[in-house]
Amino acid sequence: MKKILAFDIGGTKIAYAVTDENGNFANDVVKVTTPKTSEGIYEFFKTVVKGLEDEVDGVSIATAGAVNNENTRIISHVGNLPEGYNGLDFMSLTDKPLLLENDANSAAWAEYKLGAAKGTRHAVVLTLGTGVGSGIIVDGRLLKGKSGAAGEMHVRFDSGEHRKCTCGLWDCLETYVSGNALTTDARLYMREDMTSYDVIRGLKDGNPKAREAFDHWQSCLENTLVLMGNIFDPEVIVLSGSMAQFVEYEKINKQANHDILTRPFELKQAVFENNAGMIGAALLLAERLRQEERP
Ligand SMILES: [Zn+2]
Structure with a gap:
């Protein structure tokens, strides 16, 4: 061994x-x-x-x-x-x-070989942490692209200059779907000194402003799932990273699969932390x- x-x-x-x-x-x-x-x-x-x-x-x-x-x-x-x-x-x-x-x-490779995407041939693993990353498995192989950088989740998601991304772009996907994005939504929908933790706590307490902030964040995630679902036509999309535990899987799975043009995928939470x-x-x-x- x-x-x-x-x-x-x-x-x-x-x-x-x-x-x-x-x-x-x-x-x-x-x-x-x-x-x-x-x-x-x-x-x-x-x-x-x-x-x-x-x-x-x-x-x-x-x-x-x-x-x-x-x-x-x-x-x-x-x-x-x-x-x-x-x-x-x-x-x-x-x-x-x-x-x-x-x-x-x-x-993504760990989830594909041993975790939530085991047994599939086509899978997307989105990592929702401080930033957003992805690993894409196409026909049993890790998609690397011509230079090795395939799967970078950076693209302008909105017009204007509202949210600056670490990649240099304004209003990039990462600034709407990451953990930091939920903190931005907390400030926007709740109060200037609020963070993603306050949103999660507020959700449990039935705070309507926290619900608004979370729904905005989660609808941006849903858009991302539709995008990845349409482009890669995966059997499964796995969510990993610190934010994955907060996603309302049943609800967002249904919504995203309603909006895609390809055959439905399964939405799962990562097995490995x-x-x-x-x-x-x-x-x-x-x-x-x-x-x-x-x-
Ligand atoms: Zn970016």
Whole structure:
């Protein structure tokens, strides 16, 4: 049984653990605060890899940012990580095989192989966290596109200059469908000092303003589901990330499937929570190692 040292790096936390080739953790997941500089991040990776590389067959890293088709480097800006991070030479961390993949793609692969999309051939996994990401499975393969960046959920969603996105666009999809978007709706529909947490709490208390804010956010999510449903014609759309737990699945599934032109898809909540990125990237590397072994 092969072993993989799997990392998941985001703007606030880095998580790592050793997994087997089926994505099972061999030990507890370790979580640390992401270092403030790109040099600090590199040194952290180097130290952990050095300590564990003799025990494993390879290293996988699920990361924010778009990753090239060779899975060796980041090819986009990564707004929530320090400057210079996207230029790091990940391949110099170890002589063992190393695979880098976008975190939303990695999470999608975990859901496809072992989670809510298991048994399908066509699936879309939307990650609704601070931002919005997606991983798209077409005929059993992860859609990467010509450069590796396929699945970026950034497009102008409204005209005007209401909401500025981390990608630089005004009124981008992410500013209407992410966790931060619900905070924007909270301020708009409730009060200036309100956040997404107040909306969720207000919903439970029957606050009509919270209901308005939430309905606006959820209708933007529904539009996104219709878009992905029409373009990719998936069997299932899986919602993951911190906001996925708040979605009214039955209601929005019905509405979105009423509005699409293709055959209905199933809307599901992700099975894996925070560890999906680590598991997915480890599974992708395990698959590559198996392919390389074949005569
Ligand atoms: Zn954007």
